Amino acid sequence: MNENPEKTTHFGYKTVAETEKASMVADVFHSVATKYDVMNDLMSFGIHRLWKRQTIASSGIRKGHHVLDLAGGTGDLTAKFSQLVGDTGQVVLGDINSSMLKVGREKLHNLGLVGNIDYVQMNAEALPFPDNSFDLITIAFGLRNVTDQNKALRSMYRILKPGGRLLILEFSKPEQELLSKAYDFYSFNILPTMGKLVANDSESYQYLAESIRMHPDQETLKAMMNEAGFEQTTYQNLTGGIVALHRGFKY
Amino acid sequence: MALEENNKEQSAANSFFMLPSFVLSLIEQVLNQALKLDPSLVDKLKEVEHQRLLVEVRDWQQKIAITYANQQLHLYTAVEHADADCMISANINTLLALKNPAMLTQLIRQDKLDLQGDLNIAQRYSSAFSSLDIDWPEQLAKYVGDAPAQQLYLHLQSLQQQSKKAKSQLDSTLISLCQDELAITIHPLELVQFKQQNRALKSQVAAIEQRINALIKAL
Ligand SMILES: C[S@@+](CC[C@H](N)C(=O)[O-])C[C@H]1O[C@@H](n2cnc3c(N)ncnc32)[C@H](O)[C@@H]1O
Numbered sequence: 195m196n197e198n199p200e201k202t203t204h205f206g207y208k209t210v211a212e213t214e215k216a217s218m219v220a221d222v223f224h225s226v227a228t229k230y231d232v233m234n235d236l237m238s239f240g241i242h243r244l245w246k247r248q249t250i251a252s253s254g255i256r257k258g259h260h261v262l263d264l265a266g267g268t269g270d271l272t273a274k275f276s277q278l279v280g281d282t283g284q285v286v287l288g289d290i291n292s293s294m295l296k297v298g299r300e301k302l303h304n305l306g307l308v309g310n311i312d313y314v315q316m317n318a319e320a321l322p323f324p325d326n327s328f329d330l331i332t333i334a335f336g337l338r339n340v341t342d343q344n345k346a347l348r349s350m351y352r353i354l355k356p357g358g359r360l361l362i363l364e365f366s367k368p369e370q371e372l373l374s375k376a377y378d379f380y381s382f383n384i385l386p387t388m389g390k391l392v393a394n395d396s397e398s399y400q401y402l403a404e405s406i407r408m409h410p411d412q413e414t415l416k417a418m419m420n421e422a423g424f425e426q427t428t429y430q431n432l433t434g435g436i437v438a439l440h441r442g443f444k445y
Numbered sequence: 446m447a448l449e450e451n452n453k454e455q456s457a458a459n460s461f462f463m464l465p466s467f468v469l470s471l472i473e474q475v476l477n478q479a480l481k482l483d484p485s486l487v488d489k490l491k492e493v494e495h496q497r498l499l500v501e502v503r504d505w506q507q508k509i510a511i512t513y514a515n516q517q518l519h520l521y522t523a524v525e526h527a528d529a530d531c532m533i534s535a536n537i538n539t540l541l542a543l544k545n546p547a548m549l550t551q552l553i554r555q556d557k558l559d560l561q562g563d564l565n566i567a568q569r570y571s572s573a574f575s576s577l578d579i580d581w582p583e584q585l586a587k588y589v590g591d592a593p594a595q596q597l598y599l600h601l602q603s604l605q606q607q608s609k610k611a612k613s614q615l616d617s618t619l620i621s622l623c624q625d626e627l628a629i630t631i632h633p634l635e636l637v638q639f640k641q642q643n644r645a646l647k648s649q650v651a652a653i654e655q656r657i658n659a660l661i662k663a664l
Contacts, residue, residue, distance in 0.1 A: 241463065244467055245463075247466050247470060247521065248463065248466060251466075251510070251521035251523070251524055257495040274519070277514045277515035277517065278512065278514055278519060280494075280495055280515075433463065
C-alpha cells in the first residue's frame with residue numbers, strides 16, 4: 195500500500211481527523227467502537243468471519259444452551275448463537291466497554307435478534323454469575339486485552355457447567371518464519387496506516403499490533419488453561435497460526 | 446508428481462484461506478437466499494427446526510453439519526464427535542443424485558449410503574434441498590464483489606475440480622453398476638431409467654463446469 199500524502203489531503207482525510215479527534219478517549223475500544231466492524235473486515239480481508247465460523251463449528255452448541263459471549267463487543271458470535279440456541283436457550287453478550295455493548299445491541303436489534311439475548315457490562319476477571327451457569331463460553335479476540343488473564347480463566351472455569359466448554363479465539367504465533375515476518379510488516383506498518391485512514395486512529399491500531407505480539411503463544415495459553423482447571427485442552431491453528439482456537443472442558 | 450505438488454498447494458491454501466469454511470459460507474448464503482424466495486419450504490423445514498443433520502461427503506473427506514433455525518439454514522464444517530440427530534454418509538455423486546426422499550431407503554439398501562439416527566430428518570432436509578432450484582454458478586458469481594478475487598478464484602477452481610471428479614466418478618459408478626450389480630438386483634426398466642437420470646445429471650455437471658470455466662476466465 196503506497197501512502198500518498200497529497201492524495202490523502204485531496205480526499206480530505208485530514209478534515210475528518212480534526213473533527214473526530216475530540217471524541218477520542220483514552221479507552222481504545224471507546225474510540226474504535228463505531229468503526230470496529232468495518233475495520234475488522236478491512237484488516238483481516240474478511241477472514242475474521244471464517245475464524246468466527248470455525249469457532250461456532252467447534253462449539254457443540256445446541257438448542258436450549260446457555261452461552262456467554264465474553265468480550266463479545268459488537269456481537270458477531272452472539273448473533274449466530276442466539277439463533278442456534280432458540281427460544282429455550284439464552285445468550286449473554288458480556289463486555290467491559292459500554293460503547294462496544296451499545297454498538298452490539300443496536301446491530302443485533304437491527305438483525306431482528308431479540309428475546310434471548312442479554313447485554314451485560316462485566317469484567318472478565320470477575321464474572322458476575324453463580325458457579326456452573328453456562329454450557330459454553332467464548333472469548334474472541336478479547337483475552338489479550340484482559341490484564342490478569344489467569345484470573346479471567348479461573349473465573350470462566352467457575353461459571354461453566356460441568357461438561358461445558360470454553361473456546362478462546364485469539365491472535366497467536368504464526369507457524370512459519372516467513373509468514374511471521376510478512377505478518378509483522380503488515381501489522382506494524384500497514385495496520386496503523388489503515389487505522390488512521392479509516393478510523394482516524396492509528397494509535398489504537400498500533401496498540402492492537404503490540405498487544406498481539408505480547409499475547410502468549412499457543413502452548414503457553416494451553417498451559418494457562420490447564421492451570422485454571424480445564425481438561426482435554428487442545429488448539430487448532432487457523433491461517434498459519436496467525437490465529438489459534440483453543441478449546442477446553444470443565445468436568 | 447505435479448499432482449502431488451498441486452495437492453500440497455491446495456491443502457496449504459485450504460488452511461490458510463480456510464477454503465472449506467469459505468465455500469460453506471457461500472453455499473449457506475445462496476441457500477438462504479433461495480429459501481427466502483420459497484416460503485413453502487419454511488413449512489417443510491419447520492418440523493426439523495433445531496434438528497441437526499450431519500452429512501459426510503466421503504470422497505471429499507468433509508463433514509457438514511446442517512441445522513435449520515430461525516428460518517435459516519446454518520452450515521458448518523463438522524468437527525470430531527459432533528453430535529447430530531441424524532447422520533448420512535455417501536459419495537458426492539450419490540448425494541447429488543438424491544432427488545426425492547424415497548431414494549434414501551433405496552440407496553441404503555444398495556449400500557451406497559449410510560444413515561444413522563432419525564430417517565425422517567434426512568428425508569425432510571433432502572426433500573427441501575431437492576426442491577430448491579438454484580443456478581449455482583450464477584448465484585456464487587454475485588459474491589464476486591464481496592470476496593477477495595483470489596479467494597474466489599481458488600474457490601471456483603476447487604469447485605471445478607470437484608465437478609470433474611464427480612463426473613468421472615459417475616462414469617465409473619455407472620460402469621461398475623452395469624457390469625456387476627444392476628444385472629442381479631434391479632429390473633431392466635429401472636436400469637434404463639437410472640441411466641437416463643445419470644445422463645441428465647452428467648450433462649448438468651458438464652454445463653456447470655462450463656459456466657465455472659467461463660467465470661474463471663471473466664475474473
Ligand atoms: C477486539 S474486541 C473483540 C470483539 C468481538 N469478540 C469480536 O470478535 O469481534 C475486544 C473486546 O474485548 C473487550 N474487553 C477488553 N477487556 C475486557 C475485560 N477485562 N473484560 C471484558 N471485556 C473486555 C473490549 O471492550 C472489546 O469489546
